[in-house]
Amino acid sequence: MTNNRETGTHRVLILGAGYAGMAAAIQLAARGKRREDVQVTLVNAQERFTERLRLHMSATGQRVAELSIPELLEGTGARFVRGWVTAVDADAKLVRIDDDRVLHYDTLVYGLGSVADTAAVPGVEDHAYTLNNVQDAELLADRLGRLGRGTVVVGGSGLTGVESAAEIAERYPELDVVLLGRQEPGAAMSPRPRAYLRAALARLGVRVLSEVEVVKVLPDAVELAGGELVAADAVLWTSGTRVSPLAAAAGLTVDERGRVVTDAALRSVSHLDVYAVGDAAAIRQGYGVMHGTCQGGMPTGVHAAVSIVRTLDGRRPKAFRFGYYHTPVSLGRHDAVVQFTHPDDSPRRVYLTGRMAARYKETVTASPWPTYGRMKKLPASGAFWPRGGRFTRVRGAR
Structure with missing residues (x-):
């Protein structure tokens, strides 16, 4: 990987502060604390983090925590820029924000997600x-x-x-x-x-x-x-989602839904200095292309960060491997059903219902925040994401 010739700093620009983008930013900043040659910048349209797992609660007038992206990044060394991404020039390695600001990068993490x-x-x-x-x-x-x-x-x-x-x-x-x-x-x-x-x-x-x-x-x-x-x-x-057309307009190879097609390491197949994470990426595993969920999004962000660090250290990034674990569905505040799954997302015989399932669902919904907190304190060898309320080490973190 090359660095900015003027400063000698490798500029990593992360677009989108959803579950995947936040995981990438915090993980990368935490792992780069001891090195002065990496600058991490996270761009998002608003400062408040969108807890998509709780939006159905907000939609019924229930109060949920207001999570600030700058506060979540506090102490990591990552820089936050608020603004709408209006264009990506993958050849010139620059991103336009609100049409009148330009950010340059050496490595881009594309995580602009999806909308209804x-x-x-x-x-x-x-x-x-x-x-x-x-x-x-x-x-x-x-x-x-x-x-x-x-x-x-x-x-x-x-x-x-x-x-x-x-x-x-x-x-x-x-x-x-x-x-x-x-x-x-x-x-x-x-x-x-x-x-x-x-x-x-x-x-x-x-x-x-x-x-x-x-x-x-x-x-x-x-x-x-x-x-x-x-x-x-x-x-x-709530029927169906679409992704931003910016990736296709930038000349990145996309699938029929406009998602960035990645290689095994989550790099764009057409631009190896661009990683795609979360809903914005078409990530193929042995069982097919992953579908967009927080469960899968956070691990993609972590893996992109780990891969960038490996490459900066002169090592090859490893292939991303992910298997699904569960499908938790809330049915009001005190009821839920949790279907445990095989790695390909097909159902197992094991499931939970009722209040126990509701408590499990709440644990899963809350789990990104202690995960992000742990990421800030990671030693160089650690990388974790939540899995069924537990923390699981990323395979191939080192």
């Missing part, structure tokens, strides 16, 4: 709420708090849709909550936890419509493929 896909279905952009950030969640919370009575439609029966529908139904029992999706909620789970999930939704009064497709969102309803209208006083859209 509001473009695939007409009307979603204009008439539906999303859960991309805290501001989105607070807008929905304000709407729900003013509804009194009415119908809330949650579009998308994936995990975000299920958690949101359950949270809304529990918090606002006077509202009718309808969960729409192409698949049955919990479709990837084994039969018993899937049945428990469905029974929990029924107890909360959530009406589930499976194997349906929303073709249009109207100001007061959603239209299904068969022409049926489902009345809605508010629509929350």
